[in-house]
Amino acid sequence: MTALRIGIAGLGTVGAGVVKLLRAQVHAIAARAGRPLIVTAVSARDRTRERGISLEGLIWHDDPLALAADPNVDVVVELIGGAEGMAKTLAEATLAAGKPLVTANKALLATHGAALARAAEAAGTSIGYEAAVAGGIPVIKALREGLAANRVDRVAGILNGTCNYVLTTMREEGRGFADVLADAQTLGYAEADPSFDIDGVDAAHKLAILASLAFGRRIAFSSLHVEGIRNITPLDITFAQEFGYRIKLLGIAARTEDGISMRVHPAMVPLNTPLANVEGVFNAVSLEGDFSGPVFLQGRGAGEGPTASAVVADLIDVARGVRIPVWGMAATALDPAPALPIAQHEGAYFLRLMVVDQPGVLADVMAILRDHGISLASMAQHGRRPGEAVPIVLVTHETREAAVSGALAQIGALESVLEPPALIRIEPQ
Amino acid sequence: MTALRIGIAGLGTVGAGVVKLLRAQVHAIAARAGRPLIVTAVSARDRTRERGISLEGLIWHDDPLALAADPNVDVVVELIGGAEGMAKTLAEATLAAGKPLVTANKALLATHGAALARAAEAAGTSIGYEAAVAGGIPVIKALREGLAANRVDRVAGILNGTCNYVLTTMREEGRGFADVLADAQTLGYAEADPSFDIDGVDAAHKLAILASLAFGRRIAFSSLHVEGIRNITPLDITFAQEFGYRIKLLGIAARTEDGISMRVHPAMVPLNTPLANVEGVFNAVSLEGDFSGPVFLQGRGAGEGPTASAVVADLIDVARGVRIPVWGMAATALDPAPALPIAQHEGAYFLRLMVVDQPGVLADVMAILRDHGISLASMAQHGRRPGEAVPIVLVTHETREAAVSGALAQIGALESVLEPPALIRIEPQ
Numbered sequence: 001m002t003a004l005r006i007g008i009a010g011l012g013t014v015g016a017g018v019v020k021l022l023r024a025q026v027h028a029i030a031a032r033a034g035r036p037l038i039v040t041a042v043s044a045r046d047r048t049r050e051r052g053i054s055l056e057g058l059i060w061h062d063d064p065l066a067l068a069a070d071p072n073v074d075v076v077v078e079l080i081g082g083a084e085g086m087a088k089t090l091a092e093a094t095l096a097a098g099k100p101l102v103t104a105n106k107a108l109l110a111t112h113g114a115a116l117a118r119a120a121e122a123a124g125t126s127i128g129y130e131a132a133v134a135g136g137i138p139v140i141k142a143l144r145e146g147l148a149a150n151r152v153d154r155v156a157g158i159l160n161g162t163c164n165y166v167l168t169t170m171r172e173e174g175r176g177f178a179d180v181l182a183d184a185q186t187l188g189y190a191e192a193d194p195s196f197d198i199d200g201v202d203a204a205h206k207l208a209i210l211a212s213l214a215f216g217r218r219i220a221f222s223s224l225h226v227e228g229i230r231n232i233t234p235l236d237i238t239f240a241q242e243f244g245y246r247i248k249l250l251g252i253a254a255r256t257e258d259g260i261s262m263r264v265h266p267a268m269v270p271l272n273t274p275l276a277n278v279e280g281v282f283n284a285v286s287l288e289g290d291f292s293g294p295v296f297l298q299g300r301g302a303g304e305g306p307t308a309s310a311v312v313a314d315l316i317d318v319a320r321g322v323r324i325p326v327w328g329m330a331a332t333a334l335d336p337a338p339a340l341p342i343a344q345h346e347g348a349y350f351l352r353l354m355v356v357d358q359p360g361v362l363a364d365v366m367a368i369l370r371d372h373g374i375s376l377a378s379m380a381q382h383g384r385r386p387g388e389a390v391p392i393v394l395v396t397h398e399t400r401e402a403a404v405s406g407a408l409a410q411i412g413a414l415e416s417v418l419e420p421p422a423l424i425r426i427e428p429q
Numbered sequence: 430m431t432a433l434r435i436g437i438a439g440l441g442t443v444g445a446g447v448v449k450l451l452r453a454q455v456h457a458i459a460a461r462a463g464r465p466l467i468v469t470a471v472s473a474r475d476r477t478r479e480r481g482i483s484l485e486g487l488i489w490h491d492d493p494l495a496l497a498a499d500p501n502v503d504v505v506v507e508l509i510g511g512a513e514g515m516a517k518t519l520a521e522a523t524l525a526a527g528k529p530l531v532t533a534n535k536a537l538l539a540t541h542g543a544a545l546a547r548a549a550e551a552a553g554t555s556i557g558y559e560a561a562v563a564g565g566i567p568v569i570k571a572l573r574e575g576l577a578a579n580r581v582d583r584v585a586g587i588l589n590g591t592c593n594y595v596l597t598t599m600r601e602e603g604r605g606f607a608d609v610l611a612d613a614q615t616l617g618y619a620e621a622d623p624s625f626d627i628d629g630v631d632a633a634h635k636l637a638i639l640a641s642l643a644f645g646r647r648i649a650f651s652s653l654h655v656e657g658i659r660n661i662t663p664l665d666i667t668f669a670q671e672f673g674y675r676i677k678l679l680g681i682a683a684r685t686e687d688g689i690s691m692r693v694h695p696a697m698v699p700l701n702t703p704l705a706n707v708e709g710v711f712n713a714v715s716l717e718g719d720f721s722g723p724v725f726l727q728g729r730g731a732g733e734g735p736t737a738s739a740v741v742a743d744l745i746d747v748a749r750g751v752r753i754p755v756w757g758m759a760a761t762a763l764d765p766a767p768a769l770p771i772a773q774h775e776g777a778y779f780l781r782l783m784v785v786d787q788p789g790v791l792a793d794v795m796a797i798l799r800d801h802g803i804s805l806a807s808m809a810q811h812g813r814r815p816g817e818a819v820p821i822v823l824v825t826h827e828t829r830e831a832a833v834s835g836a837l838a839q840i841g842a843l844e845s846v847l848e849p850p851a852l853i854r855i856e857p858q
Contacts, residue, residue: 021578021720031645031758032577130575136721138575145574145751146559146567148461149450149741216460274727277706291450292565292738295728298703299721309721312578322574322751329460 001035004319007067009090010079011044014104014131016051017308018077022315023053029312033319037312040072068093075100075318077311083107095119095127100323102314104131104307110205113212113219114334117326126323128314133206134159134283136306137299138313143213143287144328150289152214154254156427159206159264161281161301162190162197163229163249167266168279171237171246177230189281199228200249200264207251210285211262213328214253216335223338225345227265236352236422239393240268242380243350246276250427253339256346262339268350268426274298345401348377348426351394353411354419357385361416362392372407374399389418395426430464433748436496438519439508440473443533443560445480446737447506451744452482458741462748466741469501497522504529504747506740512536524548524556529752531743533560533736539634542641542648543763546755555752557743562635563588563712565735566728567742572642572716573757579718581643583683585856588635588693590710590730591619591626592658592678596695597708600666600675606659618710628657629678629693636680639714640691642757643682645764649691652767654774656694665781665851668822669697671809672779675705679856682768685775691768697779697855703727774830777806777855780823782840783848786814790845791821801836803828818847824855 006022008015019039022029030036041059043066061067064086067076076094078101080087087108094101095116103109109116109129120127130140134157143152158164162184169180181198184190196202204226212219229249240247245268253262269276274296278284283301288294300306317324327334355361362381369376378395396404408421435451437444448468451458459465470488472495490496493515496505505523507530509516516537523530524545532538538545538558549556559569563586572581587593591613598609610627613619625631633655641648658678669676674697682691698705703725707713712730717723729735746753756763784790798805807824825833837850 017720025578025580028580028645029578031762032754034754034759136718137724138571141570141575142567145746146570146742147738148745149454149458149738151454151457216457274703274706277703289565289738291446291734291741293729293732293735295566295726297724297726299724303722305720306722309576309578309718312720313575316577317574320753322753324749324751325461325463330463333460 003036003038004033004315005038005040005072005074006077006315007041007070007073007075008039008077008079009043009064009067010081011042011051012079013304014307014311015044015079016053017304018311019053021308021312029316033316035319037315037319041067041070043067064090065093068097068099073099075102075315077315078103078105081105081107083111088112091116092119095123095125098123098125100126100128100318102128102311102318104311106132106202106205106209110208110219110221113209113327114331117331120326121331126318127326128317129209130314131307131310133209134285135299135301135303136309137283137285137297137301138310139210139285139297140213142295142297143210144324147287147289147292147295148328150291152287152289154288155210155214155285156250156252156275157207157210157285158248158275158278158283159203159251159301160197160249161283162194163203164278165189165281167229167232167247167249170232170234174234176234177232198230200226203249203251204264207253207262207264210251211253211260212334215255215260216327216329216333217260218334218336220338223262225263225265225339225342229266231422232266233422235391236424239352239380240350243268243378243395244271245269245426246271247424248275252427256340258344259337259340261345263342263345266424268424270428343402343405345425346398348398349396349404350424350426351396351408352422353392353417354389355392356416356418357388357390358416364414364416365411368407368410372403374403374407432465432467433462433744434467434469434501434503435506435744436470436499436502436504437468437506437508438472438493438496439510440471440480441508442733443736443740444473444508445482446733447740448482450737450741458745462745464748466744466748470496470499472496493519494522497526497528502528504531504744506744507532507534510534510536512540517541520545521548524552524554527552527554529555529557529747531557531740531747533740535561535631535634535638539637539648539650542638542756543760546760549755550760555747556755557746558638559743560736560739562638563714564728564730564732565738566712566714566726566730567739568639568714568726569642571724571726572639573753576716576718576721576724577757579720581716581718583717584639584643584714585679585681585704586636586639586714587677587704587707587712588632588680588730589626589678590712591623592632593707594618594710596658596661596676596678599661599663603663605663606661627659629655632678632680633693636682636691636693639680640682640689644684644689645756645758645762646689647763647765649767652691654692654694654771658695660851661695662851664820665853668781668809669779672697672807672824673700674698674855675700676853677704681856685769687773688766688769690774692771692774695853697853699857772831772834774854775827777827778825778833779853779855780825780837781851782821782846783818784821785845785847786817786819787845793843793845794840797836797839801832803832803836
């Protein structure tokens with residue numbers, strides 16, 4: 001059968017990995033796809049950079065956009081990155097040319113995924129984006145196809161390996177956030193500008209994609225609630241353990257009575273659940289289907305090999321003639337409702353206060369909680385240091401976020417409360 | 430678009446579940462598949478049995494074979510079960526009629542999967558069998574499509590929920606095998622004749638399917654090594670914990686220097702691995718791809734909902750026009766080599782002896798191990814009861830099964846060794 005001719009835009013770690021994989025597994029992949037997969041054309045910023053792959057025999061385009069028009073290219077792999085600029089222009093041109101697009105670009109999809117889906121449909125072609133979420137874990141395929149018979153009720157994932165590495169190391173070595181982050185940067189686990197990972201933006205892009213697929217919603221990145229892990233302290237990690245939890249940065253999308261809740265924030269995860277035991281740079285996704293029941297997936301979320309594995313899986317789908325609607329159904333049929341505001345979130349809360357150890361403080365705090373209709377499941381204060389700062393931990397029963405925010409504003413204003421209170425949501429799962 | 434018309438053979442728990450699911454999710458599934466999925470015809474043994482579903486408006490066939498020929502049926506769902514008889518005849522007739530086959534029948538596929546794949550290819554149609562392995566976990570899709578870019582090096586799974594329930598309960602409640610099994614039968618977690626589950630046959634059917642897909646091999650059920658869990662004692666479970674393991678019935682297929690090893694047996698799994706923490710009726714599969722790295726999947730392995738979820742996922746694939754080669758590549762391209770004999774297995778071993786507590790016994794045992802070139806990683810004897818029976822546990826370094834079998838035959842023949850030695854393979858994973 002005729003070969004599938006692949007054009008790759010972007011030859012960084014992942015792009016070079018895709019070329020390596022396609023060459024290493026050339027025979028097996030041809031057997032599985034029913035036809036050869038060959039890279040015919042590439043585009044990158046620097047033609048001469050050493051990448052560990054030979055570019056001999058490949059068409060070189062200085063302008064990535066030329067890949068969309070190149071008659072020697074059947075499918076374009078976009079690995080440029082970024083929600084705007086050339087990545088977006090190339091994606092649009094590829095689909096406009098009626099060619100399938102394969103991309104690892106979560107920012108692009110989270111921001112322009114709805115318009116790109118309409119463009120793909122109009123042109124009768126497809127977008128493969130397995131590599132955009134959770135690297136080597138085939139979670140897009142699991143949601144878009146494997147669980148397609150289910151009404152999905154909940155998706156919760158550890159979607160950023162950098163954050164999970166930092167939190168794991170903080171816990172294992174009892175060290176502070178800034179300290180561990182600096183190490184992670186030295187080791188190459190975190191970027192020089194770590195904000196994108198650490199502040200939850202990367203996880204939020206991925207959650208927006210999963211939520212759109214799981215709940216059949218028009219992607220709405222801007223309506224997500226997003227918090228990162230900068231404020232997590234070793235003290236919180238120690239208390240978490242004591243209360244039977246582990247702190248993880250989760251992306252959560254869940255069906256509630258009021259609408260779909262979509263949020264990224266640090267969460268207390270019960271120790272006996274699979275997500276709590278996902279450590280280091282690993283990613284994981286927990287899905288709840290009404291017929292399937294719970295399904296849990298774990299693997300490597302980033303890196304050359306896992307990401308290349310996902311990109312090439314999409315290319316094999318293209319070669320096999322598999323074409324699934326971008327968001328699992330027609331783009332026009334997607335529900336445009338935005339995510340539920342975080343103020344409407346209902347759940348249990350872990351609250352940590354630093355207070356002056358003196359009589360009456362707890363009574364003031366309890367009175368405020370009572371006035372906001374918040375009831376406590378448990379409370380802990382360790383040690384006694386009369387007149388000095390001590391931590392107090394409060395775990396609430398299920399309550400509404402608006403009530404908790406209101407109470408914390410008042411509690412934080414008490415003279416005997418020395419720092420802004422820490423709030424970490426508890427996730428059952 | 431025109432509806433996909435479905436004929437179902439077998440209306441037991443799963444068949445009724447499929448009908449319920451298709452009715453409960455009729456609109457969502459039509460949106461996802463791009464066309465309605467409707468059941469038009471059914472066949473079962475008893476037309477009047479109460480199943481919680483209405484059969485009104487459905488064509489009833491007393492002979493399931495009529496579904497293959499019925500012009501009102503586009504795809505046949507075979508839920509009769511069994512490797513031979515009507516299930517096989519119907520599968521063959523369906524494919525011969527050029528209709529896609531969807532089945533949950535692991536025995537049929539493990540036994541006749543190679544011939545059925547050739548028949549499907551000859552007719553230009555497909556076989557969906559997501560429901561045959563691990564119920565609600567989309568592991569067939571993960572292997573056949575999601576990880577299609579990888580050379581898979583290892584598949585290890587907890588593939589039988591009955592066995593995992595029995596082992597979990599034995600550990601948690603400190604009870605014996607027969608006792609827990611009897612309870613499981615009362616609770617409906619085990620069949621009246623439990624042999625199929627307990628002796629590893631069901632897990633072996635599933636492993637044969639996974640191994641065929643993962644390694645591109647012609648399915649060869651008869652060459653698998655299969656052991657069940659009848660001989661596992663509370664003592665072994667206690668020792669496992671002490672040595673940092675949990676005992677699980679695993680199906681394992683792995684690439685070795687000598688060939689592909691495929692085996693089902695109780696195994697010592699390190700406590701800090703995901704598989705060790707899969708408890709009760711849950712199933713799980715751990716996959717190792719050369720580019721993806723480790724991928725771990727967990728979920729419900731049986732029951733009406735999870736199995737119906739998998740059957741309908743396959744039906745949605747059919748409706749979407751997705752057609753993947755049955756074993757991931759052309760049936761003629763599959764490697765026909767059988768599994769490696771268990772005597773060639775290399776690994777570490779947990780050995781438990783019941784010996785008379787008297788001087789010299791250990792010296793005899795050690796001499797035999799030495800003569801077979803087996804070196805020990807650790808040893809434990811608890812308590813002292815001079816002249817009476819005490820258990821001794823030996824954990825070996827990596828060695829070859831043939832050496833261990835030879836040594837155990839001699840050790841078992843020692844006068845001071847009171848029971849046949851217990852052997853449990855240790856799996857790194």
